Amino acid sequence: MNQKRLYMETYGCQMNVNDSERIVSMMAESGYIHTTKISEADMILLNTCTVRGGAEEKVYNRLENLRILKKRHNGLIIGIGGCVAQHEGDVLLDRFPWVDLVFGTHNLHLLPDMIETVENGERRSETSFIDNDQRLDLFPAGHASHRFSRFVTIMQGCDNYCSYCIVPFVRGREISRRSSEVINEIERLAASGVSEVVLLGQNVNSYGQKSPDQPRFDQLIRMVADVEGIKRIRFTTSHPKDMSDELIACFAEIPKLCGQIQLPAQAGSNAVLERMNRGYTREAYLDRINALKSARPGIVITGDMIVGFPGETEEDFEQTMALIEEVRYADLYSFVYSPRPGTKAADMVEELSKDQKLERLERLLTLQRRLTLEINLSFKGSVQKVLVEGLGKRPGQVSGRADSGKTVNIIADPGLVGSFVDVRISAAYQNSLVGELL
Numbered sequence: 001m002n003q004k005r006l007y008m009e010t011y012g013c014q015m016n017v018n019d020s021e022r023i024v025s026m027m028a029e030s031g032y033i034h035t036t037k038i039s040e041a042d043m044i045l046l047n048t049c050t051v052r053g054g055a056e057e058k059v060y061n062r063l064e065n066l067r068i069l070k071k072r073h074n075g076l077i078i079g080i081g082g083c084v085a086q087h088e089g090d091v092l093l094d095r096f097p098w099v100d101l102v103f104g105t106h107n108l109h110l111l112p113d114m115i116e117t118v119e120n121g122e123r124r125s126e127t128s129f130i131d132n133d134q135r136l137d138l139f140p141a142g143h144a145s146h147r148f149s150r151f152v153t154i155m156q157g158c159d160n161y162c163s164y165c166i167v168p169f170v171r172g173r174e175i176s177r178r179s180s181e182v183i184n185e186i187e188r189l190a191a192s193g194v195s196e197v198v199l200l201g202q203n204v205n206s207y208g209q210k211s212p213d214q215p216r217f218d219q220l221i222r223m224v225a226d227v228e229g230i231k232r233i234r235f236t237t238s239h240p241k242d243m244s245d246e247l248i249a250c251f252a253e254i255p256k257l258c259g260q261i262q263l264p265a266q267a268g269s270n271a272v273l274e275r276m277n278r279g280y281t282r283e284a285y286l287d288r289i290n291a292l293k294s295a296r297p298g299i300v301i302t303g304d305m306i307v308g309f310p311g312e313t314e315e316d317f318e319q320t321m322a323l324i325e326e327v328r329y330a331d332l333y334s335f336v337y338s339p340r341p342g343t344k345a346a347d348m349v350e351e352l353s354k355d356q357k358l359e360r361l362e363r364l365l366t367l368q369r370r371l372t373l374e375i376n377l378s379f380k381g382s383v384q385k386v387l388v389e390g391l392g393k394r395p396g397q398v399s400g401r402a403d404s405g406k407t408v409n410i411i412a413d414p415g416l417v418g419s420f421v422d423v424r425i426s427a428a429y430q431n432s433l434v435g436e437l438l
């Protein structure tokens with residue numbers, strides 16, 4: 001019998017990327033080998049995102065395309081999972097008759113069984129939440145394509161209910177994975193040659209806060225740093241209100257913890273932050289930023305901003321711009337506000353037109369492009385340690401990441417993939433640096 005092939009398409013955040021990696025390794029055990037060519041797929045799974053209206057639309061457009069593929073390929077299985085699936089549920093089976101299965105964000109471990117059902121000619125949808133901390137153990141670790149740097153999910157869900165955000169509704173309550181499980185997985189990764197781990201969660205800073213028998217996040221980082229073979233630790237995403245002094249101290253005391261942090265502000269004005277239900281003020285945010293900068297001089301800070309939140313005045317927006325200048329973000333993920341069904345902000349009155357929101361976004365992006373380039377240029381001449389992760393885009397180049405998370409391209413032998421090298425930065429561009437081997 002021919003091997004069956006799985007094509008996996010992933011949208012949204014790193015949590016979804018990690019879930020997809022896990023799905024791919026789980027399905028290998030059910031006889032589906034992973035393919036990157038959609039034309040040879042026997043099964044196509046979409047792992048979806050619904051954080052903004054545009055993300056959801058993208059999924060529906062994609063499903064329309066897949067209808068044609070399904071007509072051409074008899075027996076092709078099409079499944080939709082992740083956050084759109086969680087939000088819409090089995091309605092998707094009615095709306096898209098060519099979709100065979102719908103799986104929610106807590107139901108990934110059911111996939112092998114669901115696929116068996118589908119192979120027997122029935123359609124199936126599973127989107128119930130499982131709210132206990134063992135949920136995260138139901139599911140095996142993934143074998144990812146990057147061999148040296150790997151994601152490790154340490155918590156899932158979110159209890160923060162920022163007023164604009166759909167994530168708590170589609171990922172459920174915040175649950176931390178037991179530290180013994182986390183450390184076991186990292187030990188296994190290290191034994192297989194992984195030298196960098198990226199700890200993942202919607203709000204990693206509140207790791208363990210709900211379970212008195214678990215370490216706090218700063219303590220977990222220290223445990224990870226003690227794992228033999230792990231040379232670099234990163235984490236994402238952080239919430240400013242849970243950015244404790246103990247966690248900031250880790251940046252001063254643990255060299256393995258990379259000098260990089262994603263700390264989304266979302267807005268620069270207190271009035272907007274309050275309506276967003278973010279739980280901190282502009283002043284408290286800047287206090288955390290300054291503490292981070294003193295704990296680890298030169299720390300690279302990235303963030304997220306939402307432009308055109310309901311009620312955002314020109315003055316509010318100017319405060320966002322001023323905050324960006326003051327923090328000097330190395331990079332920003334910024335989007336115009338998009339109302340999401342079921343969230344509190346969806347009931348707030350929107351006064352700005354789409355064009356006004358886009359005009360503000362453009363001003364913000366122009367400012368951020370300048371800062372990014374300035375920061376990249378400031379690395380010129382410096383010596384950086386780079387973990388070479390793969391081949392570069394151009395022939396003769398390899399590519400990797402500096403401690404700061406910046407991508408560095410180096411003219412060097414492909415044999416260096418997987419090792420740490422010292423380079424001198426010789427050129428800097430908008431999206432990457434160029435280094436020369438020392």
Ligand code: SAH
Binds near residue numbers: 164201335
């Ligand atoms: N847990 C992370 C990220 C959550 S979603 C955190 O708290 O930072 C990723 C980003 O999408 C958010 O940081 C926010 O900037 C953006 N986002 C979420 N909901 C949005 C909405 N309704 N409209 C526009 N952007 C949104």
Ligand code: SF4
Binds near residue numbers: 158159160167168202
């Ligand atoms: Fe959404 Fe806020 Fe939770 Fe982040 S912290 S996932 S923005 S509700």
Ligand code: F3S
Binds near residue numbers: 048050
């Ligand atoms: Fe999107 Fe779900 Fe992540 S909505 S941002 S994929 S948690």
